[in-house]
Amino acid sequence: MNDHAEATSPLDTHVLERTAERLAARYSGVLSPDVVERVVFESYTALSRTARVRTHLAALAGHFAADRLAALAHARDGSGLPQVLFVGRHDTGRAQIAAALLAHYAGDAAVVRSAGTDPGSTVDPHVLRALAARGLELGQVYPKPLTDDVVRAADHVITFGTAAAVSFYPHADHQDWGADRTVTGHPEDLEAMVAEVDERVRTLWGTIRP
Template sequence: MSTTPNVLFVCVHNAGRSQMAAAFLVYLAGDRIEVRSAGSAPAESVNPAAVQAMAEVGIDISRQSPKILTPDAVESSDVVITMGCGDTCPVFPGVSYRDWTLDDPAGQGVDAVRPIRDEIRARVEALIAELLPE
């Protein structure tokens, strides 16, 4: 692993779970971890309920946009986390792959997205503790 760990969050549409996870990692770890997110079939825009749920905890993801998943993004990552969407990533030696099984916020209201957001935050906090041991 490089001096600064590099994490890639992957979800099919890159519009909800992966965007929230990336935002929490940036918010909580700052520049101590490089963060990216992408999807195999990116949506047109980030899920408005995800934007609202994150705004409630003081994190603005309204200007984020879904991005396409590339083999280069996977290969240059230390940790690749899929968000329970059944996405498959190219496999490269030396990359740690994880799958976080999370409910899909697509088409859900903010009330349904809040518990997903809170679960993502807890998992991101555990990831930070693992990647940046004190």
């Protein structure tokens, strides 16, 4: 049995092993199969710490691992689109809002990620509703643990009062946009928060767009 598979169920282990094989083929010549496998199983372990429902955890870990591996590959070759990382405490509020807005404005012209230093279990439903009201249906989004590979890959690191917990890499532009305030369900407060983040995101995109 795979050395990483001890803490997983047999079914999840099978899914993760197949995922690792597929991703290893994708990054052949760029990342070693051992690195790919380690990232896949680490991603599963990281997400399992906060998962309330484990039914689709292996599949979700595959998506998370694929994103982390893309970041690793980008960090190694230093090419490609600008990469932007938003880091909140739980990755359930303002970081998700900022990432969704920038992804909307940038389209395929940037790679946008969000992460949490202490990730929650689900994205705040108030956030999802506020973004849906702006026509942004996020689909399957989830709070992601902060990992060094996505920080290292980022050209722009935007923190929400979490700068002290994020590794500093001199090649990247680091900004802190203030504490990650609690999201409330009050429509006016929520809209004000989204509008504030939206203004900052528009300004950021105006300065970094290719």
